Amino acid sequence: MAVEPLTIGGTEVRPGSRRTIDIPAALLYTHAPVTLPVQVIRGRREGPVLLVNAAIHGDEINGVEIIRRLLQLPALRRLRGTLLAVPIVNVFGFTDRSRYLPDRRDLNRAFPGSERGSLASRLANLFRTEILAKATHVIDLHTGAIHRENLPQVRANLDDPDCEAMAQAFGTPVIINTPLIEGSLRQVCNDESRPVVTYEAGEALRFDEQSIKAGVQGVVQVMRHLGMIAPSRSRRRARESYAANNSTWVRAEQDGMFRAIVALGAHVQQGQALGFIADPFGEKEIAVEAITSGIVIGRNNLPLVHEGEALFHIARFDAVRRVARYVKAFNRELEEDQEWQGDDPEPPIV
Numbered sequence: 505m506a507v508e509p510l511t512i513g514g515t516e517v518r519p520g521s522r523r524t525i526d527i528p529a530a531l532l533y534t535h536a537p538v539t540l541p542v543q544v545i546r547g548r549r550e551g552p553v554l555l556v557n558a559a560i561h562g563d564e565i566n567g568v569e570i571i572r573r574l575l576q577l578p579a580l581r582r583l584r585g586t587l588l589a590v591p592i593v594n595v596f597g598f599t600d601r602s603r604y605l606p607d608r609r610d611l612n613r614a615f616p617g618s619e620r621g622s623l624a625s626r627l628a629n630l631f632r633t634e635i636l637a638k639a640t641h642v643i644d645l646h647t648g649a650i651h652r653e654n655l656p657q658v659r660a661n662l663d664d665p666d667c668e669a670m671a672q673a674f675g676t677p678v679i680i681n682t683p684l685i686e687g688s689l690r691q692v693c694n695d696e697s698r699p700v701v702t703y704e705a706g707e708a709l710r711f712d713e714q715s716i717k718a719g720v721q722g723v724v725q726v727m728r729h730l731g732m733i734a735p736s737r738s739r740r741r742a743r744e745s746y747a748a749n750n751s752t753w754v755r756a757e758q759d760g761m762f763r764a765i766v767a768l769g770a771h772v773q774q775g776q777a778l779g780f781i782a783d784p785f786g787e788k789e790i791a792v793e794a795i796t797s798g799i800v801i802g803r804n805n806l807p808l809v810h811e812g813e814a815l816f817h818i819a820r821f822d823a824v825r826r827v828a829r830y831v832k833a834f835n836r837e838l839e840e841d842q843e844w845q846g847d848d849p850e851p852p853i854v
């Protein structure tokens with residue numbers, strides 16, 4: 505079968521080649537040009553076109569490192585299909601270390617975008633027409649917000665069998681079936697029948713080694729599932745991920761200094777103390793209690809809290825004990841089973 509031509513930003517990429525293309529995005533008021541960079545890796549054989557992108561929120565940088573590591577993998581030399589890697593989508597926010605664009609809009613609420621809309625809308629439109637439109641499958645990499653850390657988890661529309669299969673292949677212990685948000689990349693993919701999963705792990709403006717490793721492993725496993733790279737030589741049986749029934753936030757009941765006493769991934773019981781909030785003299789102290797039983801999938805890491813602030817994100821599961829065991833095993837197994845890294849793995853970030 506003949507391999508179709510692929511043109512991105514006016515540059516044709518031939519089968520069996522690898523190109524980094526800078527798509528012009530803007531000319532700043534400093535006169536500096538801004539580009540949207542994409543690396544295209546085309547296998548010699550026909551196959552899916554997988555887009556892996558990060559930093560749609562400009563301060564969510566774990567995904568940038570996930571893509572950097574992904575692009576070093578020896579397995580890509582025998583790729584089937586095409587990998588489109590966009591480490592930084594929100595190039596404006598990334599420069600500012602900000603989630604948003606300079607016009608204070610959220611790029612992940614600006615899709616599908618338009619040529620004549622706001623700055624966010626124009627960037628969304630450029631990304632969608634030049635890159636997303638060429639993809640058959642999408643992995644969107646995110647982290648928690650500033651000072652909010654997420655347990656590695658996949659968010660997907662589990663009512664779509666292709667999205668569900670990608671979410672299961674990604675292989676984090678926890679999957680969240682999240683509704684589509686108006687203007688998000690996930691929504692536009694859904695409207696255009698492009699299977700998509702979102703990976704959420706770690707917190708903004710930080711690197712987290714476990715989150716990065718789990719992310720690289722997840723993308724590799726999705727690529728295996730899509731037949732883009734060879735199956736694993738490992739004999740460990742792939743485990744089924746668990747979809748949460750729903751999730752809820754535990755909020756601060758008073759202002760104060762917050763001390764957390766349970767970690768991400770912990771299995772907690774309703775009424776259990778998760779931490780304490782005290783005034784600086786320790787005279788007025790309250791316990792922060794779990795309002796439901798479940799697994800802690802998100803946590804606030806900043807000790808200075810206002811009343812009403814979200815502190816712990818707890819997901820509910822039917823098989824909660826099994827999920828808790830899987831989370832522990834997953835963290836151990838991330839250390840092993842990385843034959844896809846090649847013979848010369850990099851030293852971990854600590």
Ligand SMILES: [Zn+2]
Nearest residue numbers: 561564646647
């Ligand atoms: Zn995000």
